Amino acid sequence: MNPHLVQKIVGFVGLATVVPILASAVIYFLLPRQSRYHGIAAVLASTISLLLIGYCARIAPDQPILVSVPWLWGDAANFGVGVYMDRASLFMALMVCVVAWLVQIYSLGYMQDDLGRYFALMSLFLGTMLGLVLAPNFTQLFVCWELVGFCSYALIGHWFDRPSAADAARKAFVVNRVGDAAFLIGILMIWAGAHSLGLSELRSQWQHSIAQTSTATLIGLLVFCGAIAKSAQIPLHVWLPDAMEGPTPVSALIHAATMVAAGVYMLCRVHWLFTGDALQVIAWVGLVTAVFAAMVACRCWDIKRVLAYSTISQLGYMMLAVGLAVPAVAMFHLVTHAFSKALLFLVAGVVILLARREQDLRRLGGIARREPVLYVLFLLGALSLVGLPPFGGFYSKEMIVAAASKTARWMFCVLIIVGSALSGFYITQLSVSVFHGTERSQVSRSIGVRWKLMIMPALGLGLLSFASGWMGWYEVFGGANADLETAERDWISSMREPLLHLTGVGSLNIVAVLVGALTALLVQARGYYLNRVGPTPIARAIENAFYIDQIYHVVIGGIYNWLTRITSGMDALVIRGMVPELLRSTFDLTGRLLRGFQVGDVRAYIATSMFVLAVILWLLIRKLHLNV
């Protein structure tokens, strides 16, 4: 490897990570409070990062590059900051930069008059997300993991006057912290067992050191807990639907495309960590989450909540792919999902602005007639999301299905098909309620000059989500397609081959999606949810996500409350009550006792003196006796 090339790449990538963080500091400290330069600075920084990362992704050599400097301790390899670049991390960083750049341009239009800390936090998020993606060791990974969690908190709470937004921000951070605690304990166990935290070094020596011991599964599960929290899997999924309180571009960037994908990315990065048992658990958790979230999405009445549960569901599919030991497929699905979901969120944002902040499905409609471009963009995203060919989502989902059908478990395939049907249902329900039918709420004529700023990025994402299946994303993440010859591959063959080699389960999948879509159309036509008297208990349970949130609030919140009350009570009563009381009464009693000797009774004085004299005489006589 040419050392100059390495130096150049390392420099550029380091710059790409640091520039957004510097821009964030400049915006926060130097620029005046509400100024359009916030957005310009942020977009400039993300453009620089995008160009640098894009360039490095092109010229990077095949071997990984690892550089770190001491940060937390002298041992830079384990406790330093730096970059670890191989194809997977560079292209993940590229995806993050592309989506972040497009969303920030969109934000210039969306967040026009409403700035606060928004762009500073978005820039900080981009820098720390890149730091996470390019982390060379668990230390930097954990540090950036926490920092993106903080950015998410601050951006969800952007409108912190609203109690619901403030509560949602706190919930997001605390739930993520629960997963992070388990993650940290897993990191500690890796440190103690393997004596190393560097990702590339651990990969090479994992097999010899820990993989054979009994704690390997436990370590894998603890590390997975971090991903459960970050990627909103059951049981720590409760923060993501509430996170929709934040501005829509935040939901698009952070809670659809990048931060929640960080959990999946981390699992793919360290997939050699997991034993077979741990992978089983990961696969089941992912699958159950996928189906559960898809079910709940079918009965959500808020645009962003539907998309949130849809994100949880798709993340479940990615976890399933990790659990099936095909991490390249998980990364592929991550990328196709990122493009399509970000697009859906951006379109939803425009719809919300058009409808004057109305987000309820039951009160929207007819937008397709007003803004056909918007409808086309929505369709691009929706078709990719459910996985219909030739859109990007089809290729990644097809690979997950293929991997699942190779295992002996038919339950996997059944649940995947059920999930696909449900996804067809909810996306069609969303599309029809929002875009078709009669206009049930007032829709603005136009949103002025912001339109171009918001539609251009959406168009970009539309193109990407259409083409992501055959752009070559799978190959850069290390996937090797056995069906295709490695020599002559171009995008046409990438597009065509999976269709020709469609398995039985794969075609069942597509059929299921269409069935789900048809059901949704039927339900809409019959106006089921408009005309019925009231939803059945089951429907209501699904609507409330099986009351998991409420159960947590009552049970965990109740236990925690009880604990705090007991400890405060004990503190007040025993420690701050009894201990000083004990001291005080000791002094008091001693004083009273001693006072008894000083009452002025001469006879008592004489008696005491006689007694003491007698004791002294006795002691003297004893001493004399002994001496004699």
Place this chain on the structure above:
Amino acid sequence: MNLFYFTAFPPLVLAGLIFVLGDRHRKAVRCLVGLGAIHCLLVGLTLPILYSLAGAKTPANWKFVAEIWFLNNSGLGINGKFGLDGLGVTMAMLSGVVGGTALLTALLESDRPRSYFALFLIMVGGLFGAFTSLDLFYMYVFHEFALVPTFLLMWLWGRTPDKKCQALQTAIYLNVGALLILVGLIWVRFLPGVASFDVTALSGVNVAGADTFGAKFVPWMLMAGVGILSTVWPFHGWAPGCYMTAPVPAVMLHAGVLKAFGIYGLFRLASVLGLDSTSCLVHMVSWLAVANIVFGGLIALQQKNLNLTFAYGSIAHVGIVLLGLCGGTEMSWTGAIVAMLANGIWAALAFGTVGALEARFKTSEIPTLTGLGRRAPWLASMLVVVGFAGCGLPGFLTFVGEVLVLLGAWEIPQLRLQVIFMAVGVLVVAAVYLLTVIRNTVHGPADHIKCVEIPWVERIPTFILAGMLLLGGVYPYGVVKMGSSFERPRRFTGASLVHSNGEGAQWEKLEAISSGLLKSSK
């Protein structure tokens, strides 16, 4: 450079001058206090640089050793020796920074009589003297210089109606602790193997195996005394009342720096008392540390007053330092030292911010302080810094201390359960109560739209403290390198108890997991 005349002497001289000047020259008094504040900040910020640059060392990492002849008394074994090692320079830095900002905060308060400022200068001088002293006796003397003014400040200028009662309670409780420490320190002088009060000679001594009553009893007594002074559970009862009542700069100094003094003493005496991971005292203390962290965080959630919330928060942070001490490895001790620095700055920032809130809004009750994000943006951002630094967000120095303690203590298998509790306590419990504080004060609707603008002069103390937390968090290597250059007691080789049969303990030496930090300077 004579350490004593550079650090401890000037504040005491300034205090004397202020007493001499009297109340008629208010402006001169304030100038002197400002001078004192600048001196403190200068010492706090330049001493680490000078320390890192100083090449020549006396053996065992002690730098700038100086002897003050008129403080010597070789008959009793007292030496007026002053010097620094990594631990000392970190604590001196903490005293300087927190002392300087506390003096600035005192200056910014409305007109106070001269004794108010003089007492603070005595406190700061005492702190510098305590941390630079290499003699146990003078450590204690200077510590008393720093401690006693707190009682006077509480009695005369307390913030609550029951200030006299609180001052009495705090005074008695803390004096019991100081008494235990005094008796303990004098007893240490007479333990087998100890020749004088000199700290530099202590690292070779270890009385843990000795059979005398003193060797067995003194560690427990000292631990009780330190526990009272450093708010270790269950001896923390005096702290909430004290931090509510004492004037803000006094609380900043006390909660920030003075509290760390007890544990600093334990670090100095760790080798003499045999406080490594095998002693059962240390095992019990590690569970007390866990109690600090967990109970402190739980109780803080219940409080309705910001002062009390942060009081319990600082009590919780003591647990981190204590667990680092119990770990006994190089990494955990360094983590504990960095944590002392970080949590001291954090406590000063927290109480300074609450003081500013009280000055503007005349209350520190949480229910009445909502929507600060819109009403007082600067104070709100300080509260957010306090909140996230308190729960160990990376990017702040507090994270560095905590994670080094966790990593270091994990190397000792017997402490792993405690480390798990600490991880949960620091990551989850602390986040819950701190984010609840932010939710209830900073977030939420602002009913009274009156926006309070803090003039830039008043922002300086909190800005310095927050800036140090942030700078230390963004590039911690310098602070870590500085804090880790201490003499590890010769018995502490990361050994862990493997077998213990009737004849005694067998030691197994663990390999160093983390490479030594200062190969060149050792």
